[in-house]
Amino acid sequence: xxxxxxxxxxxxxxxxxxxxxxxxxxxxxxxxxxxxxxxxxxxxxxxxxxxxxxxxxxxxxxxxxxxxxxxxxxxxxxxxxxxxxxxxxxxxxxxxxxxxxxxxxxxxx
Numbered sequence: 478x479x480x481x482x483x484x485x486x487x488x489x490x491x492x493x494x495x496x497x498x499x500x501x502x503x504x505x506x507x508x509x510x511x512x513x514x515x516x517x518x519x520x521x522x523x524x525x526x527x528x529x530x531x532x533x534x535x536x537x538x539x540x541x542x543x544x545x546x547x548x549x550x551x552x553x554x555x556x557x558x559x560x561x562x563x564x565x566x567x568x569x570x571x572x573x574x575x576x577x578x579x580x581x582x583x584x585x586x
Contacts, residue, residue, distance in 0.1 A: 481577035488570045495566060499559040506552045513545035
C-alpha cells in the first residue's frame with residue numbers, strides 16, 4: 478500500500494476534463510437536433526425561392542436527414558463512451574481514496 482494523493486489529484490483532474498467534454502458533447506447533440514429541425518424549415522423556404530424538380534428536392538432532403546441521423550448517432554455513441562469513462566474513473570477514484578485513507582491511517586499509528 479502506498480500514498481495515492483498524486484494519483485487522486487490526477488484522477489480528479491481527468492474527471493473534470495471528462496465531465497466538461499460530456500457537457501460539450503451534450504450541447505453538440507442539441508445543436509445537431511436544432512440544425513436538423515431548422516433544415517426542414519429551410520426546405521419550405523427553398524421550395525418557394527428555388528424551383529427545382531421535386532425528385533431532386535426529395536433526394537436532397539433525404540441526404541440531409543441521413544447526415545443528421547448519422548451525426549446524432551455518432552454524438553450519442555460518444556456520449557455513452559464518455560459516461561462509461563466517467564463511471565470507471567469515479568470507481569477508480571473511490572478505490573484510490575480508500576487505499577490512501579488506509580495508508581495515512583497506518584502512518585498515524
